[in-house]
Amino acid sequence: MIEQSCAPMPPLEEILERYPREEASLIQVLQDVHRAYNYLPCDVLAKVSESLGVPLAKVFSVSTFYKAFSLTPQGKVIIRVCTGTACHIRGATQLIDEARRLLEIAPGETTPDMGFTLKTVNCVGACAMAPVLIVGEKVHGNTKPAKVAKALGVEERHHAH
Amino acid sequence: MRIDSRERFDAAVSEALAGREGHKTEILVCCGTGCLANGSQKVAEAFAQEVEKRGLEAGVGLFTKKTGCHGFCEKGPLVVLQPSGVLYTKVEPRHVPDILDKTVAKGELIPRLLYKDPTTKKPVERYAEVPFYKNQTRIAMRNIGKIDPADLGDALAHGAYAGLAKALFGMTPEQVIAEVESSGLRGRGGAGFVTARKWKAARKAQGERKFLLCNGDEGDPGAFKDRSIMEGDPHSVLEGMVIGAYAVSAHEGYIYVRDEYPLAVVHLTLAMEQARQAGLLGRDILGTGFDFDICVSRGGGAFVCGESSALMRSLEGKTGEPRQKYVHATERGLFDCPTVLNNVETWADVGAIIQNGGAWFAAMGTERSKGTKAFSLVGKVKNTGLIELPMGTTLRHIIYDIGGGILGDRPFKAVQTGGPSGGCLPESHLDDPVDYEKLTEAGSMMGSGGMIVMDDRTCMVDVARYFLRFLVEESCGKCVPCREGLKQMLAIYDDLVAGRGRPGDIERIERLSAGMQLGSLCELGKSAPNPVLSTLRYFREEYLAHIEQKACPAGICRDLTAYEIVESCEGCGVCLKACPAEAIAGEKKALHVIHQGKCISCGACYEVCPTDAIRFFPKAELAPAAAASRGGAS
Numbered sequence: 001m002i003e004q005s006c007a008p009m010p011p012l013e014e015i016l017e018r019y020p021r022e023e024a025s026l027i028q029v030l031q032d033v034h035r036a037y038n039y040l041p042c043d044v045l046a047k048v049s050e051s052l053g054v055p056l057a058k059v060f061s062v063s064t065f066y067k068a069f070s071l072t073p074q075g076k077v078i079i080r081v082c083t084g085t086a087c088h089i090r091g092a093t094q095l096i097d098e099a100r101r102l103l104e105i106a107p108g109e110t111t112p113d114m115g116f117t118l119k120t121v122n123c124v125g126a127c128a129m130a131p132v133l134i135v136g137e138k139v140h141g142n143t144k145p146a147k148v149a150k151a152l153g154v155e156e157r158h159h160a161h
Numbered sequence: 162m163r164i165d166s167r168e169r170f171d172a173a174v175s176e177a178l179a180g181r182e183g184h185k186t187e188i189l190v191c192c193g194t195g196c197l198a199n200g201s202q203k204v205a206e207a208f209a210q211e212v213e214k215r216g217l218e219a220g221v222g223l224f225t226k227k228t229g230c231h232g233f234c235e236k237g238p239l240v241v242l243q244p245s246g247v248l249y250t251k252v253e254p255r256h257v258p259d260i261l262d263k264t265v266a267k268g269e270l271i272p273r274l275l276y277k278d279p280t281t282k283k284p285v286e287r288y289a290e291v292p293f294y295k296n297q298t299r300i301a302m303r304n305i306g307k308i309d310p311a312d313l314g315d316a317l318a319h320g321a322y323a324g325l326a327k328a329l330f331g332m333t334p335e336q337v338i339a340e341v342e343s344s345g346l347r348g349r350g351g352a353g354f355v356t357a358r359k360w361k362a363a364r365k366a367q368g369e370r371k372f373l374l375c376n377g378d379e380g381d382p383g384a385f386k387d388r389s390i391m392e393g394d395p396h397s398v399l400e401g402m403v404i405g406a407y408a409v410s411a412h413e414g415y416i417y418v419r420d421e422y423p424l425a426v427v428h429l430t431l432a433m434e435q436a437r438q439a440g441l442l443g444r445d446i447l448g449t450g451f452d453f454d455i456c457v458s459r460g461g462g463a464f465v466c467g468e469s470s471a472l473m474r475s476l477e478g479k480t481g482e483p484r485q486k487y488v489h490a491t492e493r494g495l496f497d498c499p500t501v502l503n504n505v506e507t508w509a510d511v512g513a514i515i516q517n518g519g520a521w522f523a524a525m526g527t528e529r530s531k532g533t534k535a536f537s538l539v540g541k542v543k544n545t546g547l548i549e550l551p552m553g554t555t556l557r558h559i560i561y562d563i564g565g566g567i568l569g570d571r572p573f574k575a576v577q578t579g580g581p582s583g584g585c586l587p588e589s590h591l592d593d594p595v596d597y598e599k600l601t602e603a604g605s606m607m608g609s610g611g612m613i614v615m616d617d618r619t620c621m622v623d624v625a626r627y628f629l630r631f632l633v634e635e636s637c638g639k640c641v642p643c644r645e646g647l648k649q650m651l652a653i654y655d656d657l658v659a660g661r662g663r664p665g666d667i668e669r670i671e672r673l674s675a676g677m678q679l680g681s682l683c684e685l686g687k688s689a690p691n692p693v694l695s696t697l698r699y700f701r702e703e704y705l706a707h708i709e710q711k712a713c714p715a716g717i718c719r720d721l722t723a724y725e726i727v728e729s730c731e732g733c734g735v736c737l738k739a740c741p742a743e744a745i746a747g748e749k750k751a752l753h754v755i756h757q758g759k760c761i762s763c764g765a766c767y768e769v770c771p772t773d774a775i776r777f778f779p780k781a782e783l784a785p786a787a788a789a790s791r792g793g794a795s
């Protein structure tokens with residue numbers, strides 16, 4: 001069994017080399033661009049449009065249709081709280097509340113220092129360990145609200161007893 | 162070695178088997194998503210290091226293998242020793258030397274690592290004796306957990322591609338289709354369309370290019386069997402697809418994998434490379450002159466792209482909007498060419514069916530639902546994980562015998578199948594068999610394999626609202642009934658859970674549902690009312706409580722629920738630490754108190770209290786109660 005590669009993604013030119021220059025390649029190209037740049041920058045989209053021969057409006061429509069794409073820069077660490085059914089009934093709402101409280105941002109937002117982006121995801125296929133919180137690539141299963149701070153690596157909150 | 166004849170195929174299998182003869186003991190470390198999250202990677206490394214350090218591989222023929230998901234994710238990291246079949250649960254790197262010294266060297270068991278049967282409280286020694294596994298019949302998942310998905314030789318030694326060899330060396334495409342037809346195989350992706358019928362139509366269809374697709378989008382939240390198949394035994398999917406391509410005479414294929422499944426992409430890609438090199442995929446497969454190759458395509462994270470026509474648009478690089486179904490995909494699908502689309506599990510079944518014969522498969526199951534079905538059993542059940550059972554098994558058997566019953570022995574309330582297109586079935590349907598028609602009659606559906614168990618602390622109005630919110634986000638927006646209907650329906654539910662429900666809301670929901678079922682363009686909108694209607698059908702009184710008493714009987718809807726601490730509180734302070742709102746106060750060993758003004762009704766305290774000293778009640782009753790508790794505190 002092998003691990004996922006975490007090699008740095010080559011920039012646009014190299015990405016475009018990998019696929020036939022046709023509309024069918026659009027989503028795969030955008031996926032790679034998103035990984036390389038951490039979001040879909042406007043000028044890069046314009047170049048993708050030109051090189052694949054797909055109108056910019058269509059590129060934009062695809063970029064906004066799919067959840068995997070963001071048109072704004074993402075934080076260094078992406079935090080995903082699973083809101084799939086199994087996680088929902090095992091307390092995902094409480095995890096979101098706790099993450100919101102700790103990071104002071106709502107799902108879909110990024111902290112002002114660009115450190116974290118908070119997202120929700122509809123099931124990551126680890127439902128047996130619900131509720132699930134993913135910090136970067138690390139999956140935290142059976143997460144209780146009290147464990148969120150540690151998983152995020154942010155300061156523990158203090159309690160006066 | 163490239164396999165280009167029957168003899169060479171047999172030789173490759175013998176060679177793979179011979180290579181394994183040196184392995185006197187195999188240590189199988191589960192590296193599925195669940196176990197990886199619990200740290201199985203470190204366990205596997207520890208085994209590899211210790212074995213090397215002690216020279217055990219050459220010495221006693223000890224071999225460590227990282228496998229796909231064993232399914233019993235709840236108890237991970239899992240380690241299985243073969244051939245003895247000893248199962249160890251929750252293994253940590255520090256246990257590794259002990260396992261080698263005691264179990265491997267002397268055959269002694271380590272009691273604290275054994276699985277304990279929650280009912281008998283007795284340790285279970287062998288993998289095959291654990292009730293969770295004992296009651297399963299694995300076909301689609303036949304090799305998951307047994308093989309290293311990154312090693313083609315290992316797969317061959319476990320029978321992979323034997324069905325393909327049988328088909329290509331000895332059957333005509335028509336015979337292959339006839340065999341699949343006699344198996345009674347129906348689609349495992351949701352609707353249960355007869356697989357052979359689809360293939361026949363595609364075989365007949367005229368066209369220069371034909372496509373064969375695998376639906377690995379697995380969008381139903383709570384389902385992860387396709388993920389485990391693609392990660393744990395990618396060869397079973399490839400084998401099925403090549404057989405299917407031969408049957409319908411297609412030469413190009415795609416596997417559409419969900420964006421959230423990066424490891425599946427890695428394993429599929431590697432398996433494809435190895436299969437190509439071995440002559441099992443690509444040009445001139447097995448030397449028979451048949452060509453078929455596959456591309457893996459990552460989805461963009463849109464639920465609707467699991468729908469067949471939307472998936473095809475997505476593969477074309479477009480937004481995933483479904484088409485009307487007056488033309489069948491088998492005539493004009495991907496790039497307007499004849500196309501066959503099947504689910505991951507469907508493809509994984511095909512190889513086994515060809516190898517063992519359609520009659521063998523059809524001997525399992527019910528009259529119209531044959532073979533086995535994989536499910537992810539999750540939610541409020543003791544043993545969560547991945548299971549595969551003959552069709553016709555009752556829900557009760559699944560939940561109580563395999564799942565071990567409800568978490569914390571609370572009362573069962575409902576089981577949800579079919580994802581956002583399915584429904585919630587109550588206790589009175591627990592003896593229903595798992596069968597396409599039976600589940601649909603009961604107001605749910607088979608779906609792609611999520612089985613989510615709910616206890617009395619699940620609010621059915623909240624569950625229906627959860628699916629509506631999911632669907633509002635995921636509706637592609639092309640047709641009005643789905644886009645607007647869902648929004649209006651959600652608005653009513655938002656009112657229900659906030660205590661603003663009005664008489665007539667139930668009727669309004671039913672009218673909207675009827676409209677959406679009639680008028681929506683694709684199955685997403687047509688089936689969207691299912692979670693709503695099934696909860697209305699079986700849990701109507703819960704809706705009425707929300708509307709008439711402004712109360713949530715399960716204590717989940719926050720705007721309707723309040724909490725308080727009762728006399729049996731021992732002052733342990735656990736709730737105080739768990740409270741995210743800092744709304745609980747109290748000295749150690751003394752009765753704690755919830756500050757009603759600060760309490761956000763999240764229920765975190767209720768979940769953690771070891772003495773059941775926290776009670777919830779309708780917020781509507783709060784006024785006098787709050788006054789009393791304030792009086793008590795000061």
Ligand SMILES: Cc1cc2nc3c(=O)[nH]c(=O)nc-3n(C[C@H](O)[C@H](O)[C@H](O)COP(=O)(O)O)c2cc1C
Binds near residue numbers: 377378466467
């Ligand atoms: C909204 C929607 C989502 C779907 N999602 C999936 C999915 O995630 N996986 C899947 O295999 N089928 C899914 N389907 C069913 C497919 O349209 C199609 O019927 C299936 O992939 C065909 O394969 P099968 O016959 O082997 O089941 C979905 C259907 C709809 C309407």
Ligand code: FES
Binds near residue numbers: 082086122382
């Ligand atoms: S529901 Fe959260 S991982 Fe599946």
